[in-house]
Amino acid sequence: MPADPSPRRRPPRLRDVADLAGVSVKTVSNVVNDFPHVSPSMRAKVQAAIEELGYRPQIAGKQLRSGTSDILTLAVPSLTFAYFSDLAQTFVDEARARRRTILLHSLSQGLEQELELIEGHRQTLGDGIIFNPLLLPEERLAALASLPQPMVLIGEHVDPEALPHGVDYARVDNVAAMAEATAHLLAAQPRQIAFLGVLPAGDLVPAHSTAALRIAGFREAVARAGLDPADALEQTAPDWHRHDGRVSTHALLDAHPEVSAIAAANDELALGALTALRERGLRVPEDVAVTGYDDIPETPFASPALTTISPDTRQLARVALDMLLERIAGLEGPGRTATVPHTLVVRESAPATAR
Numbered sequence: 631m632p633a634d635p636s637p638r639r640r641p642p643r644l645r646d647v648a649d650l651a652g653v654s655v656k657t658v659s660n661v662v663n664d665f666p667h668v669s670p671s672m673r674a675k676v677q678a679a680i681e682e683l684g685y686r687p688q689i690a691g692k693q694l695r696s697g698t699s700d701i702l703t704l705a706v707p708s709l710t711f712a713y714f715s716d717l718a719q720t721f722v723d724e725a726r727a728r729r730r731t732i733l734l735h736s737l738s739q740g741l742e743q744e745l746e747l748i749e750g751h752r753q754t755l756g757d758g759i760i761f762n763p764l765l766l767p768e769e770r771l772a773a774l775a776s777l778p779q780p781m782v783l784i785g786e787h788v789d790p791e792a793l794p795h796g797v798d799y800a801r802v803d804n805v806a807a808m809a810e811a812t813a814h815l816l817a818a819q820p821r822q823i824a825f826l827g828v829l830p831a832g833d834l835v836p837a838h839s840t841a842a843l844r845i846a847g848f849r850e851a852v853a854r855a856g857l858d859p860a861d862a863l864e865q866t867a868p869d870w871h872r873h874d875g876r877v878s879t880h881a882l883l884d885a886h887p888e889v890s891a892i893a894a895a896n897d898e899l900a901l902g903a904l905t906a907l908r909e910r911g912l913r914v915p916e917d918v919a920v921t922g923y924d925d926i927p928e929t930p931f932a933s934p935a936l937t938t939i940s941p942d943t944r945q946l947a948r949v950a951l952d953m954l955l956e957r958i959a960g961l962e963g964p965g966r967t968a969t970v971p972h973t974l975v976v977r978e979s980a981p982a983t984a985r
Contacts, residue, residue, distance in 0.1 A: 642683040651679035701731050702954065703759040705747050706785075708738035711870075711898065712926040714762075717943050721760065724947040728955065741765040748774060758954045763787045768838065771797075780957030782950045786840040793965025796957065800950040800968045802941040804840060807972040808847025809854070811921045811939050812893045816855050818980050819891035819919040823852070824863035824882055826903060827870060827895025844895050844923065863889065867899060875902020876909075883910060890918055891980070897922035897929055900936055904979065908933075919980040934978030945970040 644662075648655045653676060660668050661676040668676075679685075704721050706714045714736075722732045733756055737743045744766045747759075759777075762785035774781050775794035783799045793799055815823055825848040829841050845864065852862040863886055867878040875898060883889060883906070894900035900922030904914060912918050914934055922929060925940035949968045976982055 642685040644685075646683055647676065647679045647685050650683060651675045699757055700729065701733050701756040702951070703733045703735060703756040705735040705737055705744075705759060706762045707736075707764040709736045710738070712928065713896070713924040716927060717947070720943050720947045721951070724944070724951055728951060730951070730955075737764065745770070748777065757958050758782070760784055760950050760954060768792065780954055782954045782957070784946060784950050786843055787838055789838050790967040793967065795964055796962065798950075798953040798957065798966045798968070800946055800953065800970065802946065802972050803969055804843035805847040805850065807939045807941070807974075808844040808893070808895075808923065809851040810847075810972075810974050811923065811937075812848045812851035813855065814937070814974055814976070814982075815891040815893055815919055815921055815980055816851065816857070818915065818982070820855075821890040822861060822863070822886065822888045823857075823891040823893065824865050824886065824889050825893050825895070826865045826867060826875065826878060826882065827899050828864045828866045830866055830868060841895065848893055867895075870896050870899055872898050872902040872905070875899035876906045877902075879903040879906035880910075883912075892918060892920045894920065894922050897924045897926045897936060897938055900938070900979075901928065901932055904932060904934075904936070914979050915981060921980050925975055929975075930977065932979070937977045937980035938975055940973045940975045942970045942972060 644655050644658050648658045651658065653672065657668065657672060658676050661673050662680075702725055704718060706718060709715045709718065718732075718734055725732045735747060737747065744763055747761070748766075748770070756779065758780040760782050763783065764785070764787060766787065768787070768789055771788065771792070772794050774797050781797050783793075783797060784801065786801065786804055788799055788801070790799055790801070812823070825845055827841065828845060848864075849862070852859065863882070865878055865882040867874040875894060878899070879892065879902065882892075892900070892903050894903055900920055903920050907914055907918055907920070914920055920936065922936050922938035925938045929936040929938050949970055953966065953968065
């Protein structure tokens with residue numbers, strides 16, 4: 631008969647660390663909880679024992695003892711969008727630099743999941759939450775003020791003038807960013823421009839949604855350039871994935887073959903547009919110039935490389951985390967809004983001048 635498998639080794643405990651380091655359990659607890667009155671030599675001895683044993687503090691126990699867990703919840707829309715997966719990693723990195731751990735929620739099921747998050751957050755492990763709403767009605771935001779954990783909002787879909795008390799907001803100015811991309815396109819290919827990414831007529835588009843803000847920026851740049859609105863087309867896309875960009879670009883060019891510039895609402899749509907243009911034998915940027923928005927990791931490697939708006943997601947993560955940690959530390963007061971910068975990254979799909 632084969633030998634019985636060896637019993638599973640139990641995880642190391644606080645007492646094991648204390649015995650190996652030759653110190654008291656209290657001293658190990660003080661090091662684990664980062665209390666300042668431990669001498670450097672004692673701290674080094676305990677940390678060496680922790681490393682050797684592979685000891686991991688129990689988060690629930692720490693939360694009971696200190697009232698904090700050093701865990702922060704990050705809730706974003708579907709991670710199938712490259713922008714949000716890249717943003718999540720940025721938050722993980724910046725949280726680690728602040729000695730915090732990110733608990734990630736992907737709200738891919740839409741409104742129902744967003745409501746579950748805010749209504750069930752009392753049971754969510756963590757000291758605070760960073761939330762990027764996508765479908766949550768603005769009138770539901772007032773309820774966020776009553777949550778026991780502090781919350782910072784990111785992204786769009788939020789009226790900065792109507793923040794709940796104690797709820798902060800970190801954002802990029804989507805209107806200004808899209809206006810800058812559109813103005814750049816108009817300078818490069820001024821003949822016939824189109825916005826790609828209008829949501830279908832049946833979809834609810836809140837006034838402060840990403841879609842509403844970006845098309846507002848497009849229209850602002852068109853008006854500033856003195857163009858006839860008839861020379862600025864707006865093309866519907868079922869969603870903002872690459873397939874939608876490809877299909878919608880074909881529909882746009884079937885109806886308006888004269889289009890010479892496409893301002894896509896995000897990079898996914900823009901990459902789909904590049905595919906459609908190749909399929910039609912059109913050259914980018916000579917025949918049609920294209921811009922995106924988000925600067926996802928693939929944009930420099932597109933063919934041609936994509937001109938796009940690059941929001942400073944590193945700064946967004948830093949600002950949002952710092953505001954949240956201030957609230958966790960006890961800061962009171964009305965909601966605050968912080969706007970982080972963006973950059974127009976000029977690449978081959980829409981160079982500085984027409985070719």
